[in-house]
Amino acid sequence: xxxxxxxxxxxxxxxxxxxxxxxxxxxxxxxxxxxxxxxxxxxxxxxxxxxxxxxxxxxxxxxxxxxxxxxxxxxxxxxxxxxxxxxxxxxxxxxxxxxxxxxxxxxxxxxxxxxxxxxxxxxxxxxxxxxxxxxxxxxxxxxxxxxxxxxxxxxxxxxxxxxxxxxxxxxxxxxxxxxxxxxxxxxxxxxxxxxxxxxxxxxxxxxxxxxxxxxxxxxxxxxxxxxxxxxxxxxxxxxxxxxxxxxxxxxxxxxxxxxxxxxxxxxxxxxxxxxxxxxxxxxxxxxxxxxxxxxxxxxxxxxxxx
Amino acid sequence: xxxxxxxxxxxxxxxxxxxxxxxxxxxxxxxxxxxxxxxxxxxxxxxxxxxxxxxxxxxxxxxxxxxxxxxxxxxxxxxxxxxxxxxxxxxxxxxxxxxxxxxxxxxxxxxxxxxxxxxxxxxxxxxxxxxxxxxxxxxxxxxxxxxxxxxxxxxxxxxxxxxxxxxxxxxxxxxxxxxxxxxxxxxxxxxxxxxxxxxxxxxxxxxxxxxxxxxxxxxxxxxxxxxxxxxxxxxxxxxxxxxxxxxxxxxxxxxxxxxxxxxxxxxxxxxxxxxxxxxxxxxxxxxxxxxxxxxxxxxxxxxxxxxxxxxxxxxx
Numbered sequence: 045x046x047x048x049x050x051x052x053x054x055x056x057x058x059x060x061x062x063x064x065x066x067x068x069x070x071x072x073x074x075x076x077x078x079x080x081x082x083x084x085x086x087x088x089x090x091x092x093x094x095x096x097x098x099x100x101x102x103x104x105x106x107x108x109x110x111x112x113x114x115x116x117x118x119x120x121x122x123x124x125x126x127x128x129x130x131x132x133x134x135x136x137x138x139x140x141x142x143x144x145x146x147x148x149x150x151x152x153x154x155x156x157x158x159x160x161x162x163x164x165x166x167x168x169x170x171x172x173x174x175x176x177x178x179x180x181x182x183x184x185x186x187x188x189x190x191x192x193x194x195x196x197x198x199x200x201x202x203x204x205x206x207x208x209x210x211x212x213x214x215x216x217x218x219x220x221x222x223x224x225x226x227x228x229x230x231x232x233x234x235x236x237x238x239x240x241x242x243x244x245x246x247x248x249x250x251x252x253x254x255x256x257x258x259x260x261x262x263x264x265x266x267x268x269x270x271x272x273x274x275x276x277x278x279x280x281x282x283x284x285x286x287x288x289x290x291x292x293x294x295x296x297x298x299x300x301x302x303x304x305x306x307x308x309x310x311x312x313x314x315x316x317x318x319x320x321x322x323x324x325x326x327x328x329x330x331x332x333x334x335x336x337x338x339x340x341x342x343x344x345x346x347x348x349x350x
Numbered sequence: 351x352x353x354x355x356x357x358x359x360x361x362x363x364x365x366x367x368x369x370x371x372x373x374x375x376x377x378x379x380x381x382x383x384x385x386x387x388x389x390x391x392x393x394x395x396x397x398x399x400x401x402x403x404x405x406x407x408x409x410x411x412x413x414x415x416x417x418x419x420x421x422x423x424x425x426x427x428x429x430x431x432x433x434x435x436x437x438x439x440x441x442x443x444x445x446x447x448x449x450x451x452x453x454x455x456x457x458x459x460x461x462x463x464x465x466x467x468x469x470x471x472x473x474x475x476x477x478x479x480x481x482x483x484x485x486x487x488x489x490x491x492x493x494x495x496x497x498x499x500x501x502x503x504x505x506x507x508x509x510x511x512x513x514x515x516x517x518x519x520x521x522x523x524x525x526x527x528x529x530x531x532x533x534x535x536x537x538x539x540x541x542x543x544x545x546x547x548x549x550x551x552x553x554x555x556x557x558x559x560x561x562x563x564x565x566x567x568x569x570x571x572x573x574x575x576x577x578x579x580x581x582x583x584x585x586x587x588x589x590x591x592x593x594x595x596x597x598x599x600x601x602x603x604x605x606x607x608x609x610x611x612x613x614x615x616x617x618x619x620x621x622x623x624x625x626x627x628x629x630x631x632x633x634x635x636x637x638x639x640x641x642x643x644x645x646x647x648x649x650x651x652x653x654x655x656x657x658x659x660x661x662x663x664x665x666x
Contacts, residue, residue: 055489058485062490066498071501074502074505075505180630181626184581184633186625186626188604188622189618192604192608192611192622193619196618196619288498288500292589306500307500310500313504315505318500318504321501322498
């Protein structure tokens with residue numbers, strides 16, 4: 045198990061190295077970051093000053109070394125926009141994103157896993173067919189549009205919930221529901237097919253023939269075996285949302301998380317802040333994936349993940 | 351996937367004529383409806399200037415926020431109403447289809463071609479090449495995709511070619527993995543081994559024996575990817591990092607009009623609705639293709655049909 049975790053961590057490290065190299069390549073070699081950050085009216089003096097203050101007048105290899113050693117110490121420099129360390133700004137916004145993603149995953153799990161289970165018990169029934177249709181629409185729905193429609197119905201027409209912003213539980217409802225509905229479709233579908241797969245196995249017949257209660261067979265045996273793909277998917281969806289897909293929901297509802305920060309950084313042309321954001325998001329994805337693998341393995345010791 | 355074509359014997363395949371395709375399609379009403387919808391979207395994208403009643407950028411401040419034809423105050427001159435600048439919503443949707451499809455198809459073609467080549471090499475050569483390529487694909491799948499795309503586009507500037515390349519760079523892995531998996535299976539098949547023993551070189555083997563067997567899984571995946579890329583393009587345009595005004599995109603329309611949700615819900619509702627229908631239709635076509643190309647599923651369908659026919663005959 046320890047060897048397994050070490051190998052996963054090593055793999056995560058590889059991902060981080062690749063992300064760091066990609067970010068360096070894009071921001072330093074494909075473009076001139078000083079030009080991007082300065083307004084068009086800036087003079088040559090402004091240019092030279094910013095270039096040297098960012099250390100961009102040094103040779104490329106030295107720059108790369110500065111960049112990598114900075115990334116290792118989680119020091120990305122000061123944000124061009126706010127003038128304070130970029131990492132601090134990102135960390136300030138993280139709790140909001142965690143709250144949003146956590147709430148939506150919680151909703152998705154308690155709503156859609158039971159739905160998938162119930163649907164799988166009567167394949168081809170009206171509930172099953174309905175679920176397949178609904179989840180197809182769920183995963184085809186652009187989050188920005190679903191969010192806007194929910195705002196129209198629940199905020200504009202009914203006036204039950206605030207349109208956007210944060211600060212109270214009622215602000216959290218619409219963004220969390222939007223995120224939960226779009227990822228819940230996939231969760232319900234995978235739950236359903238994973239359950240169906242298990243229900244057709246011979247051991248279910250054996251246990252039933254032995255006279256075990258149906259609920260016992262279902263919850264102690266079938267569900268346990270069916271859980272693996274579901275855990276993977278939930279982890280994947282969480283990582284997916286943290287990796288930036290919450291950007292859209294956060295923008296629709298003006299939710300002050302890292303996604304909205306990314307868009308603000310783009311408008312402010314603050315590459316340093318964007319670099320810090322990408323790095324932190326990558327780190328989160330690696331952590332979630334590693335945790336998921338460990339959970340995966342402890343649910344089913346047979347699993348071998350290369 | 352168990353075709354039994356003997357090596358180098360060209361079997362006169364029945365050319366799938368359009369009529370035959372329509373007959374097969376008409377057996378599945380859902381798939382037929384999806385194909386019809388996608389064809390309509392494609393046609394309206396291609397012939398947009400002739401179909402759209404107005405130019406997408408025709409501003410008319412006297413016709414601001416006119417509702418669609420069926421509600422009070424709406425008229426046939428603007429079937430789906432107008433937006434806050436008095437532009438015709440229907441015309442903008444028709445023109446928006448152009449960018450969605452242009453970007454979607456370009457990305458899928460580029461990513462599909464590159465991924466297929468990588469997958470063929472990895473699956474066929476195996477060994478170290480395989481290990482390195484697949485590790486790379488895995489690592490890239492673990493990237494914070496959208497944030498990195500935002501970073502790249504904001505640095506390079508949002509132009510259509512850049513958007514296409516950046517999304518394609520994020521899409522090749524899925525094709526590479528799919529093709530590699532299939533090649534690994536196919537490689538063990540008797541007819542492939544026979545072809546190798548008969549002295550068939552790697553290029554010829556890939557082109558004549560491996561690729562034809564990969565067409566249907568790749569097509570299925572391409573449909574799914576097309577749906578995904580259209581969604582990504584719309585999202586980027588919504589965020590202001592995709593198609594830029596005065597150009598039109600479905601995602602951009604939602605972003606431009608979100609502030610007028612209270613006064614004109616239709617300006618946001620219809621572009622998104624078309625987007626949802628397009629993506630659902632592409633997903634349905636993909637699952638139809640998957641079922642059609644799976645011999646096991648085909649047998650099941652045939653058996654079910656026989657049973658139904660017998661049951662009907664019994665009733666009479």
